[in-house]
Amino acid sequence: xxxxxxxxxxxxxxxxxxxxxxxxxxxxxxxxxxxxxxxxxxxxxxxxxxxxxxxxxxxxxxxxxxxxxxxxxxxxxxxxxxxx
Amino acid sequence: xxxxxxxxxxxxxxxxxxxxxxxxxxxxxxxxxxxxxxxxxxxxxxxxxxxxxxxxxxxxxxxxxxxxxxxxxxxxxxxxxxxxxxxxxxxxxxxxxxxxxxxxxxxxxxxxxxxxxxxxxxxxxxxxxxxxxxxxxxxxxxxxxxxxxxxxxxxxxxxxxxxxxxxxxxxxxxxxxxxxxxxxxxxxxxxxxxxxxxxxxxxxxxxxxxxxxxxxxxxxxxxxxxxxxxxxxxxxxxxxxxxxxxxxxxxxxxxxxxxxxxxxxxxxxxxxxxxxxxxxxxxxxxxxxxxxxxxxxxxxxxxxxxxxxxxxxxxxxxxxxxxxxxxxxxxxxxxxxxxxxxxxxxxxxxxxxxxxxxxxxxxxxxxxxxxxxxxxxxxxxxxxxxxxxxxxxxxxxxxxxxxxxxxxxxxxxxxxxxxxxxxxxxxxxxxxxxxxxxxxxxxxxxxxxxxxxxxxxxxxxxxxxxxxxxxxxxxxxxxxxxxxxxxxxxxxxxxxxxxxxxxxxxxxxxxxxxxxxxxxxxxxxxxxxxxxxxxxxxxxxxxxxxxxxxxxxxxxxxxxxxxxxxxxxxxxxxxxxxxxx
Numbered sequence: 001x002x003x004x005x006x007x008x009x010x011x012x013x014x015x016x017x018x019x020x021x022x023x024x025x026x027x028x029x030x031x032x033x034x035x036x037x038x039x040x041x042x043x044x045x046x047x048x049x050x051x052x053x054x055x056x057x058x059x060x061x062x063x064x065x066x067x068x069x070x071x072x073x074x075x076x077x078x079x080x081x082x083x084x
Numbered sequence: 085x086x087x088x089x090x091x092x093x094x095x096x097x098x099x100x101x102x103x104x105x106x107x108x109x110x111x112x113x114x115x116x117x118x119x120x121x122x123x124x125x126x127x128x129x130x131x132x133x134x135x136x137x138x139x140x141x142x143x144x145x146x147x148x149x150x151x152x153x154x155x156x157x158x159x160x161x162x163x164x165x166x167x168x169x170x171x172x173x174x175x176x177x178x179x180x181x182x183x184x185x186x187x188x189x190x191x192x193x194x195x196x197x198x199x200x201x202x203x204x205x206x207x208x209x210x211x212x213x214x215x216x217x218x219x220x221x222x223x224x225x226x227x228x229x230x231x232x233x234x235x236x237x238x239x240x241x242x243x244x245x246x247x248x249x250x251x252x253x254x255x256x257x258x259x260x261x262x263x264x265x266x267x268x269x270x271x272x273x274x275x276x277x278x279x280x281x282x283x284x285x286x287x288x289x290x291x292x293x294x295x296x297x298x299x300x301x302x303x304x305x306x307x308x309x310x311x312x313x314x315x316x317x318x319x320x321x322x323x324x325x326x327x328x329x330x331x332x333x334x335x336x337x338x339x340x341x342x343x344x345x346x347x348x349x350x351x352x353x354x355x356x357x358x359x360x361x362x363x364x365x366x367x368x369x370x371x372x373x374x375x376x377x378x379x380x381x382x383x384x385x386x387x388x389x390x391x392x393x394x395x396x397x398x399x400x401x402x403x404x405x406x407x408x409x410x411x412x413x414x415x416x417x418x419x420x421x422x423x424x425x426x427x428x429x430x431x432x433x434x435x436x437x438x439x440x441x442x443x444x445x446x447x448x449x450x451x452x453x454x455x456x457x458x459x460x461x462x463x464x465x466x467x468x469x470x471x472x473x474x475x476x477x478x479x480x481x482x483x484x485x486x487x488x489x490x491x492x493x494x495x496x497x498x499x500x501x502x503x504x505x506x507x508x509x510x511x512x513x514x515x516x517x518x519x520x521x522x523x524x525x526x527x528x529x530x531x532x533x534x535x536x537x538x539x540x541x542x543x544x545x546x547x548x549x550x551x552x553x554x555x556x557x558x559x560x561x562x563x564x565x566x567x568x569x570x571x572x573x574x575x576x577x578x579x580x581x582x583x584x585x586x587x588x589x590x591x592x593x594x595x596x597x598x599x600x601x602x603x604x605x606x607x608x609x610x611x612x613x614x615x616x617x618x619x620x621x622x623x624x625x626x627x628x629x630x631x632x633x634x635x636x637x638x639x640x641x642x643x644x645x646x647x648x649x650x651x652x653x654x655x656x657x658x659x660x661x662x663x664x665x
């Protein structure tokens with residue numbers, strides 16, 4: 001029981017870490033900090049805040065989900081709770 | 085019949101033949117196949133099907149138009165409708181897959197050991213899904229009537245028959261494989277014109293890079309986005325790349341769409357169809373990959389369409405630079421869309437020229453009295469003078485987007501009627517065979533109801549989208565998430581939480597849009613000055629979700645904890661394999 005308790009705690013830590021990144025790229029860079037970031041240009045003429053809101057956050061979401069899936073599969077194996 | 089129409093018939097006809105062929109190949113024989121495709125769908129293919137399921141007529145037709153006219157502020161849709169997949173992947177999908185049943189209300193009913201909770205979930209599901217289906221049906225009718233010049237009713241009927249064939253026969257299995265084909269059609273149809281237009285404007289074939297590139301690909305020219313900002317500001321519009329609305333509203337709007345996305349039952353159910361928990365995690369990622377291809381293209385389509393539109397009416401280069409377009413010299417696409425009433429011009433100063441200006445322009449009055457946002461994607465290839473086959477492809481893509489979403493939603497509705505209401509509550513002893521029959525009947529019934537509302541759309545059809553997301557965000561998502569993550573939440577807490585989250589969201593929406601959407605009963609005008617702290621009714625779902633979380637947590641804390649077998653159930657769904665006790 002305590003082992004599956006540790007598995008759950010490790011899972012929660014991973015989820016919180018991923019959701020912090022999720023929040024920073026969308027609500028942080030895409031909304032709250034966007035006006036300030038717009039002074040920086042990337043990939044040619046994209047104002048950075050605008051880029052995060054319409055492009056960057058979406059790319060990050062994709063990467064985050066695969067990162068999460070990969071880490072969780074590792075956790076499953078580490079704690080021996082994977083499906084047969 | 086002209087060559088464009090012939091081409092459209094050919095392309096749309098070929099895609100229909102493909103869908104029906106797949107449907108006959110993938111008939112469902114058991115309830116498991118009907119509800120969740122026998123849990124045998126490969127995660128990548130499931131991701132593709134989810135993409136088609138998710139991207140509706142709204143994503144395909146309306147979103148780029150919204151972006152074109154709202155610029156930065158439309159980012160709420162881009163982030164909101166993709167960021168929800170992170171919540172889905174990390175908070176819901178793998179656990180619900182582990183639980184291993186057929187429907188979302190079934191999980192809520194079991195976890196909160198309450199038929200009331202299950203019924204509340206069924207009502208939310210049916211309301212949210214039905215409002216969505218009506219929009220799809222209307223989209224199908226519009227696409228047919230514009231491109232095939234059939235009457236709206238005939239178009240709608242053809243669409244209904246097609247959905248009927250593959251959804252009733254095939255259930256989730258048939259729908260899944262058809263959706264994979266539909267995804268291919270719709271993404272091809274969306275990206276081909278985008279690539280052409282990006283090449284025309286910036287010399288870059290990748291629209292995602294073209295949007296950041298120099299005009300004409302020449303470093304001596306302005307950046308496309310700067311050019312667009314300048315063109316718009318010169319004519320009195322707001323800057324394209326800068327925020328216009330208030331920050332709190334943009335923040336909450338995005339959050340509501342994200343939570344709502346993760347709580348929409350027809351999307352969640354898709355992840356019940358993969359073989360393993362592991363597959364559910366990665367399959368959400370694949371869904372988002374396939375969705376992101378369209379969602380990162382849309383900003384380029386929007387910006388480039390807006391620039392092309394402005395340049396057509398008020399060119400900044402060439403022989404007519406600085407002159408307004410003469411009404412008599414307007415292009416064909418302009419005339420075609422005028423016929424539909426979605427584009428309207430009024431010569432206010434009687435000079436025979438089209439002045440299209442924003443509120444900041446003191447010299448002219450705006451004479452483009454109506455430019456419907458929904459025409460941008462459909463008119464885009466014509467505005468950019470692309471070949472006929474591209475225009476035909478866009479028609480087929482729009483129909484594919486609407487059909488695939490409609491089928492997914494109808495499946496969610498029919499399975500909650502046959503599985504949750506009939507088998508779960510009213511007639512628990514029903515055999516597998518009669519359940520399968522009743523789900524087919526429920527499906528046929530839902531198609532007829534959706535078709536009826538498509539023909540006679542209630543005046544509020546556009547506004548109810550807020551309702552669908554509000555319901556999903558304020559009731560379904562919190563109930564599911566707490567069911568997995570907070571063991572202490574019990575039946576009383578969950579039901580009161582759902583009802584209060586739902587209640588406050590409904591009251592807020594009805595306050596500004598009228599009780600049950602009867603506009604004359606609205607308590608305050610639906611404008612930013614009257615909204616509570618500037619929060620739009622569409623953005624209120626996040627507040628409803630918060631209320632739901634707090635009420636459920638507090639009430640559960642002061643009532644009896646859930647029985648032991650429920651606590652074990654939660655332990656079980658938290659791990660992919662078998663729990664050792």
